[in-house]
Amino acid sequence: MSIKQNIYPFTALVGQENMKKALILNVINPALGGVLIRGEKGTAKSTAVRALADLLESLKVVDLPISATEDQVVGSLNIEEAIKTGEKKFEPGLLAKAHKNILYIDEINLLDDHIVDVLLDAAAMGVNTVEREGISYSHPAKFVLVGTMNPEEGDLRPQLLDRFALSVEVIGEQNPKDRVEVVKRRLAFEKDPESFVTGYEEAQQLLAEQIIHAQKVIHDVVVTDETLEIAAKISIKLDIDGHRADLMMIKTAMTIAAFEGRLQVEKNDLLKAATLVLPHRLRRTPFEDYNQGWSDIEKLVNEECLV
Template sequence: MPQPFPLTALIGQDALREALLLAAVDPSIGGVLISGPRGTAKSTAARSLADLLPDGHFVTLPLGASEDRLVGTLDLDLVLRGGALKFSPGLLARAHNGVLYVDEVNLLADGLVDVVLDAAASGINVVERDGVSHSHAARFVLIGTMNPEEGELRPQLLDRFGLMVQLENCFDAQIRQQIVRTRMAFDLDPEAFRQTYATAQLQLAQQIRAARAALSGLTFADEVHETVSARCIEARVDGLRADLVMLRAARALAALEAALVVTGAHVDRVAELVLCHRRREQSPDARPADSGGQSDVRREDDREGGQSARPDAASAMEPRRADDADWGYLPPEPAGITRVKDVIPLSIKKR
């Protein structure tokens, strides 16, 4: 198996690296969705993270995978014959304590995405077939990648990813050259390149393990809850998932930095990762809809005369102002009427 690129050698992707580390410290955050064009180190970063975890599992979920391959299968025939339940593990079981990577997650069947997100959030995979069920631990770091040019992810599924990073092409000449030189050095001699970053990698791996151990000991002060609520309300997010994820991400960051308490500064640093795919922008021209579905002109007419604003026969003939609510309305005009006897063919008259 090819040696993964060291995460500590990744250049110009600070937000991506931080998001991956937060998910590694606390997988219950719900994983990381990485959106960006081709060639922006999405898959490289995902493989790099697995190299820092204790077990180092890196499992890829193919787009054409079946649900049985994902969750595992139960041998029901053996159960019916009175035998013990036999479970064949799937990809979720193999990814336990490692990384589950879903490339082009926006092209994966929605049903499979639901299953993956459920397991990522709960840490448990439940398989049920014909009244027989089996469950097992499935605590993994979920990393999904997508290229927005190939289609979007449904909002309902997008919201369930804990964090999101939006990558862009780099147009800084110096950074581009540095990235290319680093990559070429790795491709030329991966083992020697990794040895250069071995100390930094070891320190980061130890930092992740220590943060996981310290996670449960960190609590949230009222000020932190207030900061999180204010951020989520300002972003006009749906539901409370953003609040929960932001608190978990802030706690993971505090643990990663060996802080004694979670502070508002930790919340500020993780807020954009939590909100960038959940923020709802309000149109400047939007205004609340009235309860009756009527226009302001209609309501004004009702208040003044107690009558509907629909024009009657008399008012329809009155000239209309340019600012009238029914712009484009044309008053009724008399239609031409032809007497039938005047159009009877001559041949019929003679009969």
């Protein structure tokens, strides 16, 4: 593995375990459909995304600015050229560049809802289709969608929230020792990047190998009917709309199993998946806290998993 001195190592990040796991799971299985990271500034959201891309080397991060137009995102067709020559001339957009990479949108809650819809459609289908004046063009668009946002600056509509497979809430570390460690590691990195990165090279290599192996076996993971039934019962008891939550719980649990080197989903995988899939799908009033009621979810999942 080559060392890039200006990229902070993923394995050097302190805490934020749910965020790191959600990112890893989406890299293993881009078909999950993306992750929304909600939290205050200065909680290593952007650092984690770029560090994970660097870890795997085959990935790069494509940034999507919140000022981007639809044509800049999906690409455009040169209608005049098509009429003159009869040939489709496609000008690629950011989705084409993001193919097999990470598409990163900071402050996604400030992006136009229509463009968020387009991004989520492409992430779910793995294909981007552009239609103009009766002419259409499609190209592969399999990417890892990562959106970050500060809830204090406004939220996404519930319909859009539900489209994200996973969602995590991040806050600054509350343990004094962990906060000290965050600062110590950052100072060490800034003082001598080469030495700091070298110190994490073995851990980086091991994690990269674990992810690559999981990518190879994810399609061989099996899930029992009993586990499927538990997922369905959980969604029914929590009064969650539609079937997307059930599907996402199962797909996430399968990805967790692959990451942990197993080819069959265990009940505990479903509990871990629920922590990432369910909180942002709960019905709540505008004044309810995002994490309100999570203890009830955990209790419910544990009860079902222990049956």
